[in-house]
Every structure is written in C-alpha cells, then in structure tokens.
Amino acid sequence: LKDFHSRRFVILGVGLIGGSVAAALRRAGRVKQIVGVGRSRANMERALALGVVDLVAQDAAEAVLGADVVLLSVPVQQNARVLAQIAASLPPDCLLTDAGSTKRDVVANLREFLPDRLAQCVPAHPIAGAELNGVDAANAGLFVGKNAVVTPLPENRLDAVERTEALWTACGAVVTRMAPEHHDRIFSAVSHLPHVLAFALVNAMSQREDAAELFRFAAGGFRDFTRIAGSSPEMWRDIALANRDALLADIEAYREQLAQLAGMIADADGSAIEAVFSRARQAREQWLRGTKS
Amino acid sequence: LKDFHSRRFVILGVGLIGGSVAAALRRAGRVKQIVGVGRSRANMERALALGVVDLVAQDAAEAVLGADVVLLSVPVQQNARVLAQIAASLPPDCLLTDAGSTKRDVVANLREFLPDRLAQCVPAHPIAGAELNGVDAANAGLFVGKNAVVTPLPENRLDAVERTEALWTACGAVVTRMAPEHHDRIFSAVSHLPHVLAFALVNAMSQREDAAELFRFAAGGFRDFTRIAGSSPEMWRDIALANRDALLADIEAYREQLAQLAGMIADADGSAIEAVFSRARQAREQWLRGTKS
Numbered sequence: 001l002k003d004f005h006s007r008r009f010v011i012l013g014v015g016l017i018g019g020s021v022a023a024a025l026r027r028a029g030r031v032k033q034i035v036g037v038g039r040s041r042a043n044m045e046r047a048l049a050l051g052v053v054d055l056v057a058q059d060a061a062e063a064v065l066g067a068d069v070v071l072l073s074v075p076v077q078q079n080a081r082v083l084a085q086i087a088a089s090l091p092p093d094c095l096l097t098d099a100g101s102t103k104r105d106v107v108a109n110l111r112e113f114l115p116d117r118l119a120q121c122v123p124a125h126p127i128a129g130a131e132l133n134g135v136d137a138a139n140a141g142l143f144v145g146k147n148a149v150v151t152p153l154p155e156n157r158l159d160a161v162e163r164t165e166a167l168w169t170a171c172g173a174v175v176t177r178m179a180p181e182h183h184d185r186i187f188s189a190v191s192h193l194p195h196v197l198a199f200a201l202v203n204a205m206s207q208r209e210d211a212a213e214l215f216r217f218a219a220g221g222f223r224d225f226t227r228i229a230g231s232s233p234e235m236w237r238d239i240a241l242a243n244r245d246a247l248l249a250d251i252e253a254y255r256e257q258l259a260q261l262a263g264m265i266a267d268a269d270g271s272a273i274e275a276v277f278s279r280a281r282q283a284r285e286q287w288l289r290g291t292k293s
Numbered sequence: 294l295k296d297f298h299s300r301r302f303v304i305l306g307v308g309l310i311g312g313s314v315a316a317a318l319r320r321a322g323r324v325k326q327i328v329g330v331g332r333s334r335a336n337m338e339r340a341l342a343l344g345v346v347d348l349v350a351q352d353a354a355e356a357v358l359g360a361d362v363v364l365l366s367v368p369v370q371q372n373a374r375v376l377a378q379i380a381a382s383l384p385p386d387c388l389l390t391d392a393g394s395t396k397r398d399v400v401a402n403l404r405e406f407l408p409d410r411l412a413q414c415v416p417a418h419p420i421a422g423a424e425l426n427g428v429d430a431a432n433a434g435l436f437v438g439k440n441a442v443v444t445p446l447p448e449n450r451l452d453a454v455e456r457t458e459a460l461w462t463a464c465g466a467v468v469t470r471m472a473p474e475h476h477d478r479i480f481s482a483v484s485h486l487p488h489v490l491a492f493a494l495v496n497a498m499s500q501r502e503d504a505a506e507l508f509r510f511a512a513g514g515f516r517d518f519t520r521i522a523g524s525s526p527e528m529w530r531d532i533a534l535a536n537r538d539a540l541l542a543d544i545e546a547y548r549e550q551l552a553q554l555a556g557m558i559a560d561a562d563g564s565a566i567e568a569v570f571s572r573a574r575q576a577r578e579q580w581l582r583g584t585k586s
Contacts, residue, residue, distance in 0.1 A: 127512050147510060189498060190511040194518045196554060197490060199573040204550045205482060206576035215580045217440060218483040219420050221521045225487045228514045229577050233570035240558050240566055251555045255548050257497045261489060262544045265533050273533055277526035280492040283499035284522050287508045 003030070004166035010035045010067040012060055012082050013074030014047045017099045017126065019138025021071055022052045024171040027140040037063045047135045061089045069167070072098035072106075076238050079106055083113035090114070096121045097164045101187065101235075103151045103180035105242035110153070118155035122164040123180060125149045125187075126173055133232070144172030151180040188246035193254060195236050196247065198229040296323070297459035303328045303360040305353055305375050306367030307340045310392045310419065312431025314364055315345045317464040320433040330356045340428045354382045362460070365391035365399075369531050372399055376406035383407070389414045390457045394480065394528075396444045396473035398535035403446070411448035415457040416473060418442045418480075419466055426525070437465030444473040481539035486547060488529055489540065491522040 009025065011018040014036040025031045036053035037060050038044045044056040057063035064070055064086045074082055079100070090096065096117070100106050103123050110121045126148040148168035152161045165175045178186075205214050240247055264272040302318065304311040307329040318324045329346035330353050331337045337349040350356035357363050357379045367375055372393070383389065389410065393399050396416050403414045419441040441461035445454045458468045471479075498507050533540055557565040 127510065147512075149510075186503070186507060186510050189501070190507050190515055194494065194515055197494065197551075198518060199570045200550050200554055201487065201490065201547065202573035202577050203569045204547060206572055208482070210479070211576070214479060214483050215576070215583070217420065217442075217479050218580065219440075221524075222483055222487055223581075224517045224520045225491060226573075226577055227517045229570075229573045231514075231574070233567050233574055236570050237563050237567040241561055241563060244558055244561070248555055248558055251551055251558075254494065254497060255551055255555075257493050258490075258544055258548050261493050262541055262548075265537055265541055265544075268534055268537070270530050270534055274526050274530040276496045277492045277522075277529050279499055280495035280519075280522045281524070281526055283504070283508070284495050284519055287511065288516075290508070 002162065002166055004163065004170040006031045006069045008033045008035065008067045008069075010037060010064050010070045011053065012037045012063075012070065012072050012086075013078070014038050014043065014053060014135050014138075015073065016133055016135070016137045016142070017128070018071060018073035019047060019050075019052045019135040020128070020140065020142035021073070021099070021126075021167075021171060022047075023138055023140035024143060025167075026052075028170050030170050035063050035067070043135060050135060050138070052135055052138055060085045064090050064094065067091060067094050069163075070094055070096045072096065072100075075235065076100045076102070076105065076242060077234075079109050080113065083109050087113050090117060092117070092120075094120060095160055095163055097124050097167065099124060099126055100242075101125060101191075101239050102242035103149075103183045107151075107153060107180045118153055119157045120160050121153065122156055122160050123151045123153075124164055124168060125151070125183065126168060126171070141172065143168065146173050148173035148175050149183050150175055150177050151183045152177065153180075184243050185246045188243050188250045192239055192243055192247050193250045195228050195231060196240065196251065197254070198226050199233075199236070202226050202229045295455065295459055297456060297463040299324045299362045301326050301328065301360045301362075303330060303357050303363045304346065305330045305356075305363065305365050305379075306371070307331050307336065307346060307428050307431075308366065309426055309428070309430045309435070310421070311364060311366035312340060312343075312345045312428040313421070313433065313435035314366070314392070314419075314460075314464060315340075316431055316433035317436060318460075319345075321463050323463050328356050328360070336428060343428060343431070345428055345431055353378045357383050357387065360384060360387050362388045362390070362456075365389065365393075368528065369393045369395070369398065369535060370527075372402050373406065376402050380406050383410060385410070385413075387413060388453055388456055390417050390460065392417060392419055393535075394418060394484070394532050395535035396442075396476045400444075400446060400473045411446055412450045413453050414446065415449055415453050416444045416446075417457055417461060418444070418476065419461060419464070434465065436461065439466050441466035441468050442476050443468055443470050444476045445470065446473075477536050478539045481536050481543045485532055485536055485540050486543045488521050488524060489533065489544065490547070491519050492526075492529070495519050495522045 009031045022034045034053045035055045036047045037057045047053045106123050128142050128146050302324045315327045327346045328348045329340045330350045340346045421435050421439045
C-alpha cells in the first residue's frame with residue numbers, strides 16, 4: 001500500500017470526525033496544508049485556535065479550488081447541498097471521500113451532483129465514536145485500531161480507491177473494502193438496528209403511566225442496554241432514513257425473532273428458551289475473545 | 294424502623310446473594326450465628342473458610358431447627374424442593390424471606406408448601422449485580438445504596454414485614470414495599486424485557502450466514518447494548534418462565550412499538566422518527582441525572 005500524502009487537504013465540515021482526520025494526518029506528517037470549511041464562524045475559529053486547520057473558509061466552492069483531496073464530513077442531510085455547491089469548482093483530478101455512517105445515500109448524491117467526477121469519488125466510513133460532538137472532541141488517535149470501510153464505485157479509478165484506503169490507513173484505521181450496498185446491510189444489523197431497539201425501548205417506557213416508577217427501579221443492565229439511546233436523535237433519524245430498506249428488513253426479522261421467543265415462553269418450553277439464551281451468550285463471548293486478541 | 298437482629302440466621306444456598314447478606318449482617322453486628330446450607334460440600338467449605346458462615350449443614354430440614362430467620366437464596370428452580378424439605382421443621386415463629394428476581398412464583402411456592410406459615414413468609418428482591426456468581430464474589434457492600442423490594446402477602450403479620458425490611462436496611466439497601474404482582478410487572482419492563490431483547494438480537498445475528506462478518510464490524514455500542522446477553526442462560530430462562538404473563542405482554546407491546554417505528558421509517562416521516570428518538574434520549578438523560586443526585 002502506498003503512503004498517503006496531500007498538498008491541500010480540504011475538510012467540508014470540521015466536527016469530531018473531520019477534525020480528528022485533520023489531527024491524525026498532521027501528526028503523521030501527511031499533509032502540507034489543511035483547509036477547514038464551515039458555516040459557523042465560531043466553530044471555524046475554534047478549529048483554527050486548536051491548530052486543527054491552517055486556514056478556514058465559509059465558501060465551499062472557493063475552498064476546493066486547488067485541493068488535491070476533499071473530505072466531506074458535514075451532517076449527512078447537508079451532503080446534497082454541499083456537493084451541489086462544489087460541483088462546478090472541484091478540480092478534475094481531486095480525490096473526494098466522505099465519512100458518513102451510510103453509503104447508498106452518498107452514492108446517490110454523488111451520482112446526482114458529480115456525475116462527471118465519479119472516477120475520483122470514493123465513499124468511506126470510519127467506525128469511530130459518536131458520543132462526543134464538535135471539533136473540541138477531535139483527536140489524532142480517534143481512528144487508531146478502528147475499522148474503516150471503503151466502498152468504491154464501479155466507476156472509480158483504482159488509484160483513487162487505493163489513495164482513499166491509504167488515507168484511512170494513515171489515520172491508524174484497519175481498512176476493509178466492500179460494496180456500498182453490502183456496507184449498509186452489515187451496519188443495519190450491527191449498529192442501526194440496535195440503536196432503533198434502544199430508542200424504541202426507552203421511548204415506550206417513558207410513555208407509560210408508571211414511567212417514574214419504572215425508571216426508579218432501572219439499574220445497571222438497563223443503563224448499558226440503553227446507552228446508545230443517548231445518541232443524537234437527528235443523526236440517527238438521518239441514518240434510519242438513509243438505510244431504510246436494510247433497516248426495515250432487519251426490524252421485521254427481529255420482530256419475527258421476538259415472536260418465536262414469545263411462543264417458547266408461552267409454551268413454557270424451557271429448553272428452547274435456554275438454547276436461544278445460551279447461543280447468544282456463547283456467540284457474544286466468542287466475539288469478545290476475538291476482539292481482545 | 295426497628296433494628297434487625299438475629300440469633301440464628303440460616304441461609305439456604307450460599308452463593309453471591311446469600312453470602313453477601315451474611316457478610317453484610319456480620320459486618321453490621323446484627324447476627325449471632327450464621328448457618329449455611331448447601332449441597333456442594335466444596336462450596337460450603339469455601340464459605341466456612343472465607344468466614345462467611347459459622348456453621349455448615351447439608352440437610353436443610355435439620356438446619357432450620359432453632360433458626361429465628363431463614364433466607365431462601367438457592368437458584369429459583371430449587372425453591373419448591375427446598376421449601377418442601379423444611380416445611381415440617383421450620384419453627385412456627387421463624388421469619389422466612391428470599392432474594393429471587395421474580396415474586397409471583399415464590400408466592401405460589403410458599404402457598405403450596407408452607408400454607409400454615411404464611412404469616413411469617415415475606416418475599417423480597419434485592420436489586421444487585423448478577424454478573425458474578427458464587428460465594429467467592431460475596432461482599433458485605435453488595436447491597437449498599439441499592440434498591441431492595443419487599444413484597445408482603447396479605448397473610449403476613451406486620452411485624453414480620455417490618456423485620457424483613459429491617460433486614461435489608463441493615464444490609465445497606467433502600468427498601469420499597471409493593472405487591473408481588475406489581476413487582477413482577479415493573480421488573481418485566483425494566484429488566485426482563487431488556488434481557489430478552491439482548492439475547493434475541495445476539496442469537497439472531499449468530500444464526501445468520503454472514504455472522505462472522507457482522508461480528509467483525511460490531512463495535513462499542515453493540516458491546517454495551519448486548520452486555521446483559523452475557524448473563525446466565527439458566528437463570529434467565531427461569532425468570533422468563535416465572536414472569537411469563539407480564540413478560541409476554543411487554544414483548545407484545547414492544548413488537549407493536551417496533552411496528553409503529555417501522556411504519557414511520559417506511560413513510561420516511563423524519564419528524565415522527567426524530568420525536569421518538571428525542572423523547573427516548575431526554576427520558577434517559579433525566580433518569581441519569583436523577584440517579585446521580
């Protein structure tokens with residue numbers, strides 16, 4: 001794998017992810033100049049003060065002139081607007097990548113707004129913490145040892161794909177390549193569905209008449225189980241909508257799984273219940289052992 | 294509230310809970326003699342060696358002779374067998390309490406095996422960690438600041454109820470009194486349902502053809518969400534069966550909640566989705582603030 005280097009690295013949206021990519025690449029000595037673009041003047045001044053970026057700009061179309069790499073890291077519902085802004089000025093050989101949690105939606109945006117630039121547009125998704133927000137939480141080590149999934153388009157030039165992979169490798173991530181649709185199916189199952197389940201449970205509890213009493217007796221297991229229901233409602237609304245097809249299929253399969261388990265409980269079929277619980281525990285323990293090694 | 298004291302405190306089943314009650318009461322100077330009863334000679338020798346109990350016995354019927362308090366803390370599926378054993382020898386004025394996670398089942402057992410002793414049988418449930426097992430994990434501080442629910446029977450003498458409450462207060466717990474059926478409905482919602490949901494999710498994932506790939510991309514959110522799926526399958530099978538009615542109602546209500554959310558996603562109704570997610574996050578944050586204060 002060749003090393004990643006950039007002369008003029010432009011970050012559209014300097015929050016936790018964009019800021020951490022900047023910090024990681026700078027620490028690794030892979031970038032000459034980092035330009036941060038954002039609409040909030042206060043946030044951009046903060047990014048400058050923290051040394052995360054060298055220059056700031058408010059106009060994305062102007063900022064991408066002269067860029068050799070552009071990272072799209074605004075909240076995903078702004079992707080279309082920002083891509084429309086830069087479509088006319090993005091240099092022809094400039095690499096464009098992103099960091100969103102879903103990939104089919106950004107692929108559709110790229111096809112709509114940058115149809116002539118698809119060779120150089122390579123979507124990606126670094127799997128890193130979403131509990132904190134904003135450039136103040138940015139840190140150079142955020143991606144170290146974490147997965148980053150690169151989801152090439154058929155139109156991509158191979159060297160653009162490899163450069164994108166090198167970018168995330170330079171940030172310390174473990175890079176995997178897969179199709180955008182495949183990515184969205186996997187993350188529906190391991191991330192989007194669990195978030196929906198946790199939000200649904202806490203919401204249902206909060207609307208019961210005995211909610212106050214229920215929360216009074218909720219303990220540590222409930223706290224861990226619902227931790228992801230503390231995530232950003234806006235971001236997860238967008239993810240649920242962006243990954244609608246895969247997520248709806250997974251919700252339906254899960255409802256069916258619950259119906260089966262309810263049947264076992266109704267039948268007082270202790271050995272079937274125990275088999276389900278045991279398989280779950282074993283699979284989880286095997287997974288934990290694997291992630292530690 | 295009067296202080297709890299016991300001359301001869303008999304613990305049927307000396308594991309994490311029974312052992313911790315013994316340690317807590319001894320530390321508080323509330324017991325003269327603690328007798329541990331269990332079928333595993335090795336475990337009982339361990340309890341003796343740790344100083345958790347003063348005496349050990351294998352025969353429950355004999356051990357309860359001369360007791361003024363008996364704590365039933367065997368795995369719940371053994372409750373019936375143990376209650377049958379002690380029925381003939383339990384002293385008439387001896388207090389009997391337990392520590393199980395469900396209460397309607399033990400009430401049924403008490404009515405079946407000790408119908409003449411119901412005045413002195415007061416079920417209870419201390420809400421304390423189930424991640425560790427065995428007398429080696431026992432500690433005097435396990436219940437400090439935790440909830441303990443006491444679920445009296447209509448037949449109970451008031452002084453037996455108050456003595457049971459004093460017992461858990463002496464262990465450091467915050468005691469609440471409620472009816473057994475009410476207890477089971479609350480803990481179905483805040484504990485039993487979440488466990489079932491976590492077990493069901495991990496089981497379903499483990500049975501997919503792409504299970505290995507899914508687990509490879511599961512991250513911290515998944516780990517927390519599924520932590521309770523690392524709990525004992527046998528214990529949770531028993532809880533699911535013991536609290537069948539409340540749990541089945543909660544599973545069905547939750548499936549309906551998921552169907553509604555799926556409908557919002559299918560309709561791409563972003564504001565409805567965000568409202569659900571926001572209510573959940575707010576309720577959880579409010580709860581966390583409350584538990585800290």
